[in-house]
Amino acid sequence: MLAKRIIPCLDVKDGQVVKGVQFRDHQVVGDIIGLAQRYRDEGADELVFYDITASSDGRVVDRNWIARVSAVLDIPFCVAGGICSVEEARVVLAFGADKVSINSPALEKPELIDAMAREFGSQCVVVGIDSHFEDGAYMVYQYTGDVKKTHATSRRTLDWAAEAARRGAGEIVLNCMNQDGMRQGYDIKQLRAVRERISIPLIASGGAGALEHFAAVFKDAHVDGALAASVFHKQVLSVGDVKNFLKQQGITVRI
Amino acid sequence: MIAVVDSGVANLESVMSMLRRIGAEAEVTADAGKIKSASHVILPGVGAAAPAMAQLRAKNLIDTLLALTQPVFGICLGMQVLFESSTEGSGTDCLGIIPGTMKLLPASPDVPVPHMGWNQITLKKPGHPLLRGVDNNSFVYFVHSYAAPVSDSTLASCDYGTSFAAIASVRNFMGCQFHPERSGAVGSQILKNFLDL
Numbered sequence: 001m002l003a004k005r006i007i008p009c010l011d012v013k014d015g016q017v018v019k020g021v022q023f024r025d026h027q028v029v030g031d032i033i034g035l036a037q038r039y040r041d042e043g044a045d046e047l048v049f050y051d052i053t054a055s056s057d058g059r060v061v062d063r064n065w066i067a068r069v070s071a072v073l074d075i076p077f078c079v080a081g082g083i084c085s086v087e088e089a090r091v092v093l094a095f096g097a098d099k100v101s102i103n104s105p106a107l108e109k110p111e112l113i114d115a116m117a118r119e120f121g122s123q124c125v126v127v128g129i130d131s132h133f134e135d136g137a138y139m140v141y142q143y144t145g146d147v148k149k150t151h152a153t154s155r156r157t158l159d160w161a162a163e164a165a166r167r168g169a170g171e172i173v174l175n176c177m178n179q180d181g182m183r184q185g186y187d188i189k190q191l192r193a194v195r196e197r198i199s200i201p202l203i204a205s206g207g208a209g210a211l212e213h214f215a216a217v218f219k220d221a222h223v224d225g226a227l228a229a230s231v232f233h234k235q236v237l238s239v240g241d242v243k244n245f246l247k248q249q250g251i252t253v254r255i
Numbered sequence: 256m257i258a259v260v261d262s263g264v265a266n267l268e269s270v271m272s273m274l275r276r277i278g279a280e281a282e283v284t285a286d287a288g289k290i291k292s293a294s295h296v297i298l299p300g301v302g303a304a305a306p307a308m309a310q311l312r313a314k315n316l317i318d319t320l321l322a323l324t325q326p327v328f329g330i331c332l333g334m335q336v337l338f339e340s341s342t343e344g345s346g347t348d349c350l351g352i353i354p355g356t357m358k359l360l361p362a363s364p365d366v367p368v369p370h371m372g373w374n375q376i377t378l379k380k381p382g383h384p385l386l387r388g389v390d391n392n393s394f395v396y397f398v399h400s401y402a403a404p405v406s407d408s409t410l411a412s413c414d415y416g417t418s419f420a421a422i423a424s425v426r427n428f429m430g431c432q433f434h435p436e437r438s439g440a441v442g443s444q445i446l447k448n449f450l451d452l
Contacts, residue, residue: 002372002374003394071276072276096266096272123371
């Protein structure tokens with residue numbers, strides 16, 4: 001059986017893992033290699049590194065940390081943040097990342113998804129979608145990494161997810177903004193709606209706070225993986241706790 | 256020396272870092288002489304079959320690869336090109352070392368494609384040296400959309416909507432559809448087994 005994946009997400013700035021308060025005042029929470037190894041040892045199925053150095057200041061980003069991560073990790077990892085072109089993706093993959101995740105640049109230029117899938121294969125191309133429920137519809141948001149730039153687009157989440165899949169995305173990470181950071185549970189209803197529209201892997205993001213939330217998102221929304229950040233960073237739960245609980249619930253996990 | 260064939264794809268680094276972790280000396284190369292004289296040859300690859308075959312052809316490596324007598328290990332797309340052909344794109348002739356045709360996995364809402372994530376392998380030939388120390392039902396990391404049918408050459412299979420070849424071998428040629436370099440301890444055991452051949 002294909003195992004359901006548990007995916008810790010780490011924010012990286014200038015090669016270190018950071019934690020921000022409302023996207024500001026980033027504090028270093030640890031060494032990137034140490035944290036990556038800790039999550040790997042706890043049983044993480046893959047890791048996502050969100051490089052927040054890139055988007056805000058537009059300078060050339062030092063990606064050497066990716067090679068250091070690749071050297072120690074024997075599980076797959078994805079790099080998100082600031083990847084705006086095929087060339088930028090090539091650099092990230094050459095450093096050893098298994099996948100690249102694009103979000104705002106794909107909204108600016110949807111053909112980027114096609115171009116990256118053609119160049120590297122769909123399996124490398126993850127499309128992240130920040131979705132907000134408002135006025136009875138799920139709408140796509142852009143530039144959510146920076147409070148000042150965040151804004152709604154005219155795209156509907158379900159349509160955009162389907163378009164991204166059609167253009168060659170190999171996986172969708174759906175970040176449900178209403179739930180993000182609340183630790184009240186994943187947005188099952190929205191995830192289920194997206195699940196019904198696409199037949200590529202779907203990863204849930206936003207809202208994990210308790211063991212039951214992970215079980216519910218797999219049982220009720222049929223997602224392929226669950227991504228979480230704060231619940232793991234604050235050590236509310238360990239990856240091992242989550243996987244043991246899921247196993248007890250009859251959900252296939254890799255232990 | 257271990258030769259990692261430079262198939263022109265972007266991410267050879269994950270294979271190289273795994274080899275470094277298990278203490279193996281390897282070199283990325285497209286040089287026919289170096290490949291011929293290597294103790295072991297690894298054929299990595301991600302992407303699509305047609306461009307991968309085109310790269311091998313452009314680098315004049317087809318005959319070199321076909322004539323190799325030392326252990327050869329294809330990873331993911333590197334395994335796929337060992338088969339006869341792939342239906343990917345408008346159809347592609349591959350190296351034809353292992354009988355069979357790569358076909359697109361059938362997708363459904365319960366079986367999303369690409370097949371991405373950790374899945375279990377069923378050992379068909381547990382006595383094969385490549386599988387030494389590998390347990391039945393071990394989890395390994397897959398990322399692919401095309402797969403080869405189970406046949407006599409299959410050392411281990413995997414079920415995902417349909418049953419397909421996870422590890423296959425003919426003579427000195429072998430390959431796995433998953434990524435041993437990202438499959439934790441099981442993957443590193445398989446690579447070590449290969450290097451012990």
